[in-house]
Amino acid sequence: MNHYLVTFHTHLAALKTHRSLLKQGVTARMSPVPRKISSSCGTCVQYEAEHDCAACIDTDAEALYRIDGEEAELLKEYD
Structure with missing residues (x-):
């Protein structure tokens, strides 16, 4: 199992993604x-x-980042 972190330009986009992940049965949480x-x-x-x-x-x-302990690997930057 991998740990991912996604940053957003808006709070609303974070909320939409959080809801979408939960609907797919993915354990997710919003945070600073x-x-x-x-x-x-x-x-x-x-x-x-x-x-x-x-x-x-x-x-x-x-x-989008993959998190491994204290390391954050950038996987993708969005436009």
Whole structure:
């Protein structure tokens, strides 16, 4: 099981993604973006899944990371 974190341009996009993941049965939670990822005060969604669940991520996402302990690997930046 992998741990993922998605950052967003808007709080609404984070909320939509959170709801979409929950509907798919994925364990997910919303939280402030960790300082190791960004110094902004945005909202992120963290979730655990076998794959990145890209279809559940709102179009207003900023970036997708795979988290391994204290390390954050950038997987994708969104336009």
